Amino acid sequence: MATDQTTAVRGTRGSRTAPDAPRRLSPRRWWREVGWRHVVALVALVFAIFPILYIVSSSLNPSGSLTGSNRLFGTVALDNYVDLFTDPVHPYAKWFVNTLVIAGVTAVGTVFLGACAAYAFSRFRFRGRRGGLLSLLLIQMFPQLLAYVAIFLLMVMLRDLFPAIGLGSRLGLILVYLGGALGVNTYLMYGFFNTVPRELDEAATLDGASHAQTFFTIILRLVAPILAVVGLLSFVGTFSDFLIASIVLVDPDKQTLAVGLYQYVSQRFSEYWGVFAAGAVLAAVPVILLFQFLQRYIVSGLTAGSVKG
Amino acid sequence: MSRTTTPPAASPRSRTARGPSAGPAGPDGPRGPRTWIGAQTFSAGFVVKLVLVGLVDALGVYGVLASAAQQQWGVLAFLVAALLVVNLVYFSRRAVPGKYLVPGLVFLLVYQVFVVAYTGWTAFTNYGDGHNSTREDAVEAILVQDEARVPDSPTYALSVVTRGDELAFAVVDPEGDALVGATEQPLEPADGADVEGGRAVALDGYDVLDFAQVVARQSDVFAMRVPLSDDPNDGSLRTTDGSAGYVYASTMVYDEAAGTITDTTTGTVYTADETEGSFVAEDGTALGTGWRVFVGLENFSRVLADPSLRGPFVGVLLWTFGFAIGSVVLTFGLGLFLAITLNDWRVRGRTVYRSLLILPYAFPAFLSALVWRGMLNRDFGFVNQTLLGGAEIPWLTDPVLAKVAVLTVNLWLGFPYMFLICTGALQSIPHEVYEAGRLDGAKPWRMFRSLTMPLLLVSTAPLLISSFAFNFNNFNVVYLTTEGGPQDLSAPVDVGASDILITFVYKIAFGGVNRQYGLACAISILIFLIVATVSAISFRKTRALEELG
Numbered sequence: 102m103a104t105d106q107t108t109a110v111r112g113t114r115g116s117r118t119a120p121d122a123p124r125r126l127s128p129r130r131w132w133r134e135v136g137w138r139h140v141v142a143l144v145a146l147v148f149a150i151f152p153i154l155y156i157v158s159s160s161l162n163p164s165g166s167l168t169g170s171n172r173l174f175g176t177v178a179l180d181n182y183v184d185l186f187t188d189p190v191h192p193y194a195k196w197f198v199n200t201l202v203i204a205g206v207t208a209v210g211t212v213f214l215g216a217c218a219a220y221a222f223s224r225f226r227f228r229g230r231r232g233g234l235l236s237l238l239l240i241q242m243f244p245q246l247l248a249y250v251a252i253f254l255l256m257v258m259l260r261d262l263f264p265a266i267g268l269g270s271r272l273g274l275i276l277v278y279l280g281g282a283l284g285v286n287t288y289l290m291y292g293f294f295n296t297v298p299r300e301l302d303e304a305a306t307l308d309g310a311s312h313a314q315t316f317f318t319i320i321l322r323l324v325a326p327i328l329a330v331v332g333l334l335s336f337v338g339t340f341s342d343f344l345i346a347s348i349v350l351v352d353p354d355k356q357t358l359a360v361g362l363y364q365y366v367s368q369r370f371s372e373y374w375g376v377f378a379a380g381a382v383l384a385a386v387p388v389i390l391l392f393q394f395l396q397r398y399i400v401s402g403l404t405a406g407s408v409k410g
Numbered sequence: 411m412s413r414t415t416t417p418p419a420a421s422p423r424s425r426t427a428r429g430p431s432a433g434p435a436g437p438d439g440p441r442g443p444r445t446w447i448g449a450q451t452f453s454a455g456f457v458v459k460l461v462l463v464g465l466v467d468a469l470g471v472y473g474v475l476a477s478a479a480q481q482q483w484g485v486l487a488f489l490v491a492a493l494l495v496v497n498l499v500y501f502s503r504r505a506v507p508g509k510y511l512v513p514g515l516v517f518l519l520v521y522q523v524f525v526v527a528y529t530g531w532t533a534f535t536n537y538g539d540g541h542n543s544t545r546e547d548a549v550e551a552i553l554v555q556d557e558a559r560v561p562d563s564p565t566y567a568l569s570v571v572t573r574g575d576e577l578a579f580a581v582v583d584p585e586g587d588a589l590v591g592a593t594e595q596p597l598e599p600a601d602g603a604d605v606e607g608g609r610a611v612a613l614d615g616y617d618v619l620d621f622a623q624v625v626a627r628q629s630d631v632f633a634m635r636v637p638l639s640d641d642p643n644d645g646s647l648r649t650t651d652g653s654a655g656y657v658y659a660s661t662m663v664y665d666e667a668a669g670t671i672t673d674t675t676t677g678t679v680y681t682a683d684e685t686e687g688s689f690v691a692e693d694g695t696a697l698g699t700g701w702r703v704f705v706g707l708e709n710f711s712r713v714l715a716d717p718s719l720r721g722p723f724v725g726v727l728l729w730t731f732g733f734a735i736g737s738v739v740l741t742f743g744l745g746l747f748l749a750i751t752l753n754d755w756r757v758r759g760r761t762v763y764r765s766l767l768i769l770p771y772a773f774p775a776f777l778s779a780l781v782w783r784g785m786l787n788r789d790f791g792f793v794n795q796t797l798l799g800g801a802e803i804p805w806l807t808d809p810v811l812a813k814v815a816v817l818t819v820n821l822w823l824g825f826p827y828m829f830l831i832c833t834g835a836l837q838s839i840p841h842e843v844y845e846a847g848r849l850d851g852a853k854p855w856r857m858f859r860s861l862t863m864p865l866l867l868v869s870t871a872p873l874l875i876s877s878f879a880f881n882f883n884n885f886n887v888v889y890l891t892t893e894g895g896p897q898d899l900s901a902p903v904d905v906g907a908s909d910i911l912i913t914f915v916y917k918i919a920f921g922g923v924n925r926q927y928g929l930a931c932a933i934s935i936l937i938f939l940i941v942a943t944v945s946a947i948s949f950r951k952t953r954a955l956e957e958l959g
Binding site for chain 2: 135145152159167215222230252283311366392
């Protein structure tokens with residue numbers, strides 16, 4: 102089902118599969134029925150793209166200030182990118198690595214934990230299964246985000262007990278994010294796991310595979326699209342998180358891009374604009390690449406979710 | 411759709427549920443009796459399991475020891491229980507679902523269930539700056555604050571020593587006895603002290619620092635205070651040169667039996683007030699440092715009844731609804747409009763349009779907010795300078811325009827998502843429906859209203875609700891674009907015109923000099939109640955909608 106929809110959304114098959122063969126329209130009719138759609142689309146494109154063009158242009162503008170950045174692509178130079186990596190107060194390279202590592206580990210962990218839970222809910226019948234699913238739904242209604250004050254207080258307490266996972270530690274931050282690994286993801290994956298025919302597991306069991314072998318070698322491959330979606334959503338979510346990262350990571354060397362780049366903008370904003378812009382462009386690259394790479398899966402995941410309800 | 415259908419009958423599954431032992435020719439070799447801790451065989455998978463569980467156990471035991479050392483009995487009990495569960499689940503042949511659920515559940519319990527409970531508990535306390543810890547800690551902090559060198563106090567010959575990374579003082583008291591102590595550890599007789607020339611030159615378990623080393627760490631050394639005894643009234647030993655220690659004592663005197671602190675310079679007596687969590691004098695003045703106490707519903711009643719807080723709270727609450735509803739309506743409206751516009755096979759280049767239109771969705775949200783913040787800057791921003799030809803419109807600093815600004819930013823960020831899901835939903839509406847409509851003679855607008863919208867809403871309504879819930883707590887867009895500003899200077903707390911509840915909580919908890927965790931948690935609880943109520947109601951409504959579809 103998901104693949105169907107993917108192709109549909111990508112547009113290889115139009116919504117109205119041409120009931121009658123395409124025939125030439127008169128210019129007036131073309132404008133009334135088709136032409137205006139191009140105009141709307143172009144206007145929307147301008148709205149969607151100009152902030153991105155603007156920031157790319159600012160990042161290439163050697164004047165580096167906010168005012169200087171208003172002429173799009175006036176002068177082009179890489180000064181800001183050089184400054185970005187040579188500023189000792191703002192260790193951009195470290196933020197970048199921190200962010201990729203934290204978001205990457207969190208994404209992998211989230212996918213793994215979520216897939217395990219979804220497998221259990223989908224394939225086994227045990228006492229408390231229904232209750233478990235329901236309580237997940239309930240717990241998820243109180244988003245972790247809302248408990249961030251308590252998360253901070255918990256991290257303060259952990260700092261004294263286990264410094265490695267307490268306030269100020271990147272590992273600790275990852276663990277906090279993994280706390281949200283079940284919840285929404287389990288639901289999304291649970292639905293998808295149910296689409297994988299159970300006969301496959303049974304065949305594997307008959308062939309002598311243990312449940313772990315079935316899970317790792319058969320099921321996980323078949324549900325790859327949903328794993329990609331959950332992984333990507335988790336990666337992007339973690340990548341963009343400012344709130345929890347800003348209260349947990351205090352040391353500038355350990356901070357993430359969101360926390361670090363915010364400082365560029367909040368302190369002495371106007372002069373640092375070019376450097377910030379360079380930082381923003383580089384920071385956006387991995388996420389946009391991932392999106393392009395996994396676009397099929399995202400679209401199918403989103404629409405699958407939307408149809409499911 | 412096949413996902414919602416019920417799975418096939420349960421009979422074949424009950425075998426899988428029992429795990430590998432039920433397989434007719436399991437690779438695990440001879441099958442032992444189905445016991446809880448069954449005879450295990452040493453397959454590769456088992457070894458991996460053994461190593462992993464062993465690691466968890468090792469970490470757990472370390473945790474148990476650490477929490478025992480710090481006397482954190484609650485943490486210790488949790489760790490012991492968790493370790494027991496982990497070992498039971500993974501070494502039993504049954505409990506197969508548990509093997510898959512336990513890892514996620516542990517994280518869920520600690521970082522979601524526990525913190526929610528902790529939020530609830532903190533909401534009933536006065537936890538915050540000045541009320542951070544226990545009464546003993548507060549007494550100590552108060553006494554330390556007003557320490558002064560005791561006139562005519564004896565001089566101790568002092569050497570700075572270290573154990574590991576930790577600094578300590580080794581001293582020889584006027585009677586000639588060697589003592590050692592550190593910040594957290596009051597002076598006690600030293601073992602194996604080697605005293606030469608009235609000064610300790612060597613000490614078991616410690617390294618004595620030479621002059622250069624002391625100089626290197628002088629700021630730490632001069633800031634150190636080593637308590638003379640467990641009784642904070644006895645004062646402490648400090649040094650100003652790294653070689654002589656003097657007794658410092660507080661001008662405050664703590665009487666544990668009476669629970670009072672007396673200021674010896676003024677004679678004021680401060681009595682411990684357990685309901686306030688601070689030492690209060692008769693005239694009502696309280697000492698700056700207090701301790702954490704249970705205050706009942708005080709935080710909630712402050713929010714809901716105290717006019718100086720209720721005003722800002724209600725304002726923020728209304729705007730939070732306005733922001734969340736406005737965001738959903740705007741993004742859905744634009745997304746749907748674009749989806750309908752481009753959902754026509756005759757439009758060439760739809761694929762290109764689509765992949766470019768979702769770029770804002772792919773752009774990390776926090777960056778978008780910061781970029782827009784620059785573009786909307788009143789004096790230098792792109793919007794005023796270039797698009798509006800030098801206008802000075804205070805997008806971010808005017809109370810109304812700041813709201814417009816955050817909605818615009820959120821529209822930019824959110825419409826591609828709605829565009830995507832609307833496109834998907836539109837394409838899943840069968841073509842026959844429209845045929846039937848056309849046969850009935852419906853006009854396009856009528857078809858949109860009576861066919862497209864209801865069918866579309868059936869599939870998208872749940873997503874609209876989650877979008878509402880998401881935007882209700884959309885911290886990034888508001889905080890990173892306007893920081894909630896412009897600030898309302900007439901309010902007694904730090905609150906701005908575009909603040910939504912979650913940024914309001916952030917400012918109360920982490921914003922200014924006076925952090926009020928208890929109050930912040932109370933508002934978090936209120937937000938939760940609101941979101942939960944709204945979600946519950948609207949999910950009911952959608953169910954009605956689904957029947958309609």
